[in-house]
Amino acid sequence: MDNKRFAKIIINISHENVDRPYTYKVPKDLLDKTDIGSVVNVPFGKGDTLRKGVIIGFSFNADFDESKIKEIASIEEKDLSFSDSRIRLAAWIKKNYGSTFSAALKTVLPVKRKVNTPVKKAIVRVATVEKIKEEINAIEKSNKVARLRLLYALLEDDLIPREIAVNKLHISDPTIKKLCEDGFIRVEEVSGKDDKDRVLKKPPVLNKEQSAVIEAVKKDFDEGHPGKYLVHGITGSGKTEVYMSIIGDVIKRGKQAIVLIPEIALTFQTLMRFYDRFGDRVLVMNSTLSDGEKYLCFEKAKNGEADIVIGPRSALFTPFKDLGVIVIDEEHEGTYKSETVPKYHARETAEELARMNGAALVVGSATPSVDAYYKASKGEYRLFELNTRPTGNSLANVHIADLREELRKGNKTIISGILQSMIEDRLSKGEQTMLFINRRGLAGFVSCRACGFVVKCPHCDVSLSLHKNNTLTCHYCGYTIPKMTLCPECGSKYISGFKAGTEQVEETVKKMYPKARVLRMDADTTKQKDSYEKILSSFLNKEADILIGTQMIVKGHDFKNVTLVGVLAADQTLFDADYKASERTFDLLTQAAGRAGRGDIPGDVVIQTYKPDHYAIVHAAAQDYKAFYEEEIEYRDLLNYPPVGHMLSVLVTGKDEEETGKFTDQMCKALKKYFDSTVIGPAPAFISKLNDVFRFVFYIKNSDYDKLVEIKDYLEDNLSRIKKKNTLVFFDFDPYGMQ
Numbered sequence: 001m002d003n004k005r006f007a008k009i010i011i012n013i014s015h016e017n018v019d020r021p022y023t024y025k026v027p028k029d030l031l032d033k034t035d036i037g038s039v040v041n042v043p044f045g046k047g048d049t050l051r052k053g054v055i056i057g058f059s060f061n062a063d064f065d066e067s068k069i070k071e072i073a074s075i076e077e078k079d080l081s082f083s084d085s086r087i088r089l090a091a092w093i094k095k096n097y098g099s100t101f102s103a104a105l106k107t108v109l110p111v112k113r114k115v116n117t118p119v120k121k122a123i124v125r126v127a128t129v130e131k132i133k134e135e136i137n138a139i140e141k142s143n144k145v146a147r148l149r150l151l152y153a154l155l156e157d158d159l160i161p162r163e164i165a166v167n168k169l170h171i172s173d174p175t176i177k178k179l180c181e182d183g184f185i186r187v188e189e190v191s192g193k194d195d196k197d198r199v200l201k202k203p204p205v206l207n208k209e210q211s212a213v214i215e216a217v218k219k220d221f222d223e224g225h226p227g228k229y230l231v232h233g234i235t236g237s238g239k240t241e242v243y244m245s246i247i248g249d250v251i252k253r254g255k256q257a258i259v260l261i262p263e264i265a266l267t268f269q270t271l272m273r274f275y276d277r278f279g280d281r282v283l284v285m286n287s288t289l290s291d292g293e294k295y296l297c298f299e300k301a302k303n304g305e306a307d308i309v310i311g312p313r314s315a316l317f318t319p320f321k322d323l324g325v326i327v328i329d330e331e332h333e334g335t336y337k338s339e340t341v342p343k344y345h346a347r348e349t350a351e352e353l354a355r356m357n358g359a360a361l362v363v364g365s366a367t368p369s370v371d372a373y374y375k376a377s378k379g380e381y382r383l384f385e386l387n388t389r390p391t392g393n394s395l396a397n398v399h400i401a402d403l404r405e406e407l408r409k410g411n412k413t414i415i416s417g418i419l420q421s422m423i424e425d426r427l428s429k430g431e432q433t434m435l436f437i438n439r440r441g442l443a444g445f446v447s448c449r450a451c452g453f454v455v456k457c458p459h460c461d462v463s464l465s466l467h468k469n470n471t472l473t474c475h476y477c478g479y480t481i482p483k484m485t486l487c488p489e490c491g492s493k494y495i496s497g498f499k500a501g502t503e504q505v506e507e508t509v510k511k512m513y514p515k516a517r518v519l520r521m522d523a524d525t526t527k528q529k530d531s532y533e534k535i536l537s538s539f540l541n542k543e544a545d546i547l548i549g550t551q552m553i554v555k556g557h558d559f560k561n562v563t564l565v566g567v568l569a570a571d572q573t574l575f576d577a578d579y580k581a582s583e584r585t586f587d588l589l590t591q592a593a594g595r596a597g598r599g600d601i602p603g604d605v606v607i608q609t610y611k612p613d614h615y616a617i618v619h620a621a622a623q624d625y626k627a628f629y630e631e632e633i634e635y636r637d638l639l640n641y642p643p644v645g646h647m648l649s650v651l652v653t654g655k656d657e658e659e660t661g662k663f664t665d666q667m668c669k670a671l672k673k674y675f676d677s678t679v680i681g682p683a684p685a686f687i688s689k690l691n692d693v694f695r696f697v698f699y700i701k702n703s704d705y706d707k708l709v710e711i712k713d714y715l716e717d718n719l720s721r722i723k724k725k726n727t728l729v730f731f732d733f734d735p736y737g738m739q
Helices: 084-097 101-108 129-139 145-156 162-167 173-181 208-222 239-252 268-281 291-302 313-317 346-357 370-377 403-408 417-429 502-512 531-540 581-593 615-621 625-639 657-674 705-722
Strands: 006-011 021-025 039-044 049-059 121-126 159-161 185-190 228-233 256-260 282-284 308-311 323-329 360-365 382-386 397-402 432-436 446-448 471-473 480-482 495-497 518-521 546-549 562-567 604-609 646-654 678-690 693-702 728-733
Touching: 006 039, 006 101, 021 039, 021 049, 084 101, 084 346, 084 705, 084 728, 121 145, 121 162, 129 145, 145 159, 145 173, 145 268, 145 531, 159 162, 162 173, 162 268, 173 185, 208 228, 208 239, 208 360, 208 382, 228 239, 228 370, 239 256, 239 268, 239 323, 239 360, 256 313, 256 346, 268 282, 268 308, 282 291, 308 313, 313 346, 323 346, 346 360, 370 382, 370 625, 397 403, 397 417, 397 615, 417 432, 417 562, 417 604, 502 518, 502 546, 518 531, 562 581, 581 604, 581 615, 581 625, 604 615, 615 625, 646 657, 646 705, 657 678, 657 693, 657 705, 693 705, 705 728
Parallel strands: 228 360, 228 382, 256 308, 256 323, 282 308, 323 360, 397 604, 432 546, 432 562, 518 546, 562 604
Antiparallel strands: 006 021, 006 049, 039 049, 121 159, 121 185, 446 495, 471 480, 646 693, 646 728, 678 693
């Protein structure tokens, strides 16, 4: 008797009205081909339109009249199947983050289609070491910087994947071609594999702090209970070596490893260290991979041909059969939180995936998220501190420029006096400068340039945002006041929204330093394909003296000739209308400070602010994470913000403003009646209208995350009964930023 007579199938339609399993008969010819996780084609709806679906279970008996049950049409053999664990993980994501089951399945689905075109991979190989050394000596003092950079890299590693040379070393195709023609290198193609001739490097001798982490993880594995660990290591303390040693031990046990790194921080040096240690058993995932390359990666992982995958958030769903460890580097980064439904967080999802697989979880950062450090303080993570730098390099000198004082001196430009003199000094020495604008949103906060006063919500302790109708609004509770013309603290007329942008800075810099070569990197200058790499390559090749940009210039880049970093407007994220504003500012300033003095020459950092005494700025300048955390967690505790408490953001969108607003208000009233939780709002969303769709938001606070899941379930269960047509509801737990 076969128990596969009927299959429970989730149809691949992201709509809550069909977000339930449907029963289908399994044809005899498919009994041996189908399994849990199989992707199948089934007739659906009145017109029997063929739809894809995923089998999530089987049964021998039907739960209603057999004659009315349709039959599976075919199995989709070009799709990768899920494993049981992937189905369970999708169910966990749906439950904990709120989405349709279909959307959750799409999140964990490795790749949609197989591409039959064979994937070719190119490697750059040393032709002759002696010739390379002669060429380096010959062009050492020339301006052939990119050529030198590749040759130096090849002395370290005699073969480099071509895509790494182009995307991470920023070597252009003409440079590679010319080196080939001159006989210094060879470019060879191999079908989906690295060259087997790579000589693997042995692990270096580690210090006591590094060894303590590794031994603790090994001991827990030996005793049969791999744990969760937070590695708080200052910049240059050797966190990557710790990760690799743990991974090496896990591989010896016959298991596999997933390493998550924010894509922007996937540096050449990091990737090559993994290649040199583990060879062609390493897979690298990134957004530039084609469908065929992604398919090859997941097939290799699924078939046991790889031990390690390195990549951004989506690499978490690599279908390894015996996962042993998940490593999350730079775990504080906001990119680990999905911006699309389901809005899962990679760290929390990794915790569940590790639990399901009996694997270890290792998260690390120089500036851990408040969430992770709080878990460590409560014993959920085992905390390890790395405070020693094996290289012995010192941090950059940090200077705080008080913009209030600059105004009093008559300096109304965006560049302070100390920063102006330091830029002139670097230009005279042939050294490079980066000017970073701490900006991320559309509407700014309102502050007084004379005394530093910021207009804040009296109910939520976040800044009010300036709107076009000249009102100031809180995007948590809807509190609104008219725009001010005079500062209530000092009476100054210099109170307004701070709206300096990269173009304005570029104009100012070019006027101040007409002979300086200036590059700008922001959303406008990086729209075209490869423009991001071209700008970085130009700056790396010393074709510019000053690089101006937003957050993208201060993360994951290593410019040896940069000895000065200027943070032009530290306050622009410090007073975002968001409870994470101080944490985000501290992280960004610490990252920015880490860009200066990466080479042999000491570096300087200038932080410009109207609030020089704010704890996030003071502690970032001192590179003192613990002091920052202790102050920040007090505020979170006082207002029951995550991680002490928890929040659920509910975004409601609809075509009809009045109808959508009434529906949102109806939900809030129902929650206040049936649940003992703090409901904030409703209020118009940060962007209240988008593409003729109106947006409203409210927030629910509760110390118990499970209670918020219960509230989400209640709303989902009742939406189909009360929701109006063309109205959509989106959930976001412990949101990052405003809705």
